Amino acid sequence: MDNIIEVNNLSFGYGEKFILKDVSFSVRRGDFLGIIGANGSGKSTLMKLMLKILTPLSGNIKMFGQNIEDIKSWNKISYISQKLNFFNSSFPTTVEEVVEANLFSQIGLFKRPKKCHKEMVYQILKKVGMEGYRKTLIGNLSGGELQRVFIAKALINNPEILFLDESTVGIDAKSEETVYSLLTDLNRNHGLTIILITHDIFQISHIANRIICLGKNGLLEQDLKNGMTEDILKEIYGQSLIDFKDKRWD
Numbered sequence: 001m002d003n004i005i006e007v008n009n010l011s012f013g014y015g016e017k018f019i020l021k022d023v024s025f026s027v028r029r030g031d032f033l034g035i036i037g038a039n040g041s042g043k044s045t046l047m048k049l050m051l052k053i054l055t056p057l058s059g060n061i062k063m064f065g066q067n068i069e070d071i072k073s074w075n076k077i078s079y080i081s082q083k084l085n086f087f088n089s090s091f092p093t094t095v096e097e098v099v100e101a102n103l104f105s106q107i108g109l110f111k112r113p114k115k116c117h118k119e120m121v122y123q124i125l126k127k128v129g130m131e132g133y134r135k136t137l138i139g140n141l142s143g144g145e146l147q148r149v150f151i152a153k154a155l156i157n158n159p160e161i162l163f164l165d166e167s168t169v170g171i172d173a174k175s176e177e178t179v180y181s182l183l184t185d186l187n188r189n190h191g192l193t194i195i196l197i198t199h200d201i202f203q204i205s206h207i208a209n210r211i212i213c214l215g216k217n218g219l220l221e222q223d224l225k226n227g228m229t230e231d232i233l234k235e236i237y238g239q240s241l242i243d244f245k246d247k248r249w250d
Contacts, residue, residue: 004029010059032187034204035197037214043197078154079163096134102156128152144175161193
């Protein structure tokens with residue numbers, strides 16, 4: 001399985017304080033990679049570096065075999081941040097219109113979408129189980145439904161990599177399970193490479209095939225082919241599984 005992302009000796013910080021130092025790892029095509037760690041450990045910073053939102057102090061990142069500085073088109077990549085924290089749900093727009101917004105390069109600025117574009121939106125909403133909500137105003141959706149709409153929006157251009165930063169923050173347990181099931185299906189049955197930042201170490205242990213943990217000792221990497229055992233948790237966190245039962249990191 002070939003590497004779709006390679007991170008080499010990456011460092012980032014402000015002034016003399018390092019947030020990340022000499023971080024190296026790779027992401028294989030088809031991976032479901034979970035990024036975990038304590039608050040302030042640099043999880044979101046790492047993702048923003050991979051997305052070229054931030055510039056590293058040293059090191060380099062390759063994506064699809066190219067240095068990210070040389071990548072001209074980012075159509076193969078989609079990113080979902082913690083949108084539920086700041087999205088203006090009172091804005092009078094429908095589910096269909098939100099997803100269509102990511103087709104502007106095909107539709108054209110200030111042009112009406114054609115029948116083929118409407119069909120693309122319908123099909124992608126069907127994939128996330130939201131086709132019956134096309135004409136529903138965004139403000140009338142639950143947190144879990146809204147998150148599925150954002151996933152549909154991210155998928156409309158058929159990306160090869162999906163980045164998500166705390167995709168289940170602010171939604172109820174049932175909706176959280178629905179989102180995780182959707183991501184698992186996209187990864188296992190549709191071959192989408194997924195990189196997910198999460199505080200939920202127990203859920204990620206069941207859906208990801210690999211994790212990286214950012215902590216005091218730098219980066220630890222673990223293949224989850226046989227699940228996340230108590231020994232692995234103890235190695236990463238310094239505590240047993242019993243100590244972590246029902247505990248989540250913010």
